Amino acid sequence: MSEAKYPITGSCQCGNIKYELLEPPLFFAACHCKECQKLSTSAFSITAMVKTDSVKFQGKMKSWSRVADSGNTSGAMFCPTCGNRIYHFDPSEPDTLKLKPSNLSDTSIINPTIHIWVSEKQNWYQIPSGVKVFNRQP
Template sequence: MREISYPLSGSCQCGGVTYTLNEPPLMIVACHCRECQKLSTSAFSITAMVKPEAVVFSGEMSDWSRSSDSGNISAAKFCPTCGNRIYHYNPDDSSTLKLKPSNISDTRVINPTLHVWISEKQDWYQIPEGVKTFQKQPS
């Protein structure tokens, strides 16, 4: 398999928001919580944890947020035209962005190395052997 070359580009469905990811994600996480199931309309949501300085965004984005079970705020940026989520973040922790990588040019980067909230996982989905898991959110 060929190596993934950076930078990678990404965009929402309508192309109103674009971005460039200049380096590999810190990790790829699959979250199985009910809120992520709603977000993804699937069994889990995939997030690429990236350094804020590793990604450059262009285009207008809207905001949305909610409280999480931990008491933290889960905030999101999304395209106001097509509604695609671009990234999530914690306003109290600027060390990482939670990029939604399904809209990236080379989707081979989407290979979860960590599965969280498996206590809410759909029974029909089998997590691959050897992948690290957490019943809820790791501390």
């Protein structure tokens, strides 16, 4: 992992949504739940938990939400043109966002230290040693 210089820019695939991450994320997590597998079309989805005021967005996004297993609302903001997810949020936790960091211009900062919903993990994926592991949502 390189020493990142902030702010780091990010954008959706088509470039209609742009943003700046002003400071390091609180942490990176890999979620192995079936919903995140659908989202990422892969074995897991990566999230950077950030303070809401540490990221500045440009462009008009659309929203979508669902009720999570916890009973909480899981909201998502995405580009209406290319469909790229930009971040997720829980309306009951307005001080944090779950940024989708693969949209960053410098992805070398991504290093998940937490793996959640490993009860739904793909059998072929091996979780690295030294990370926190949770069978479900912590």
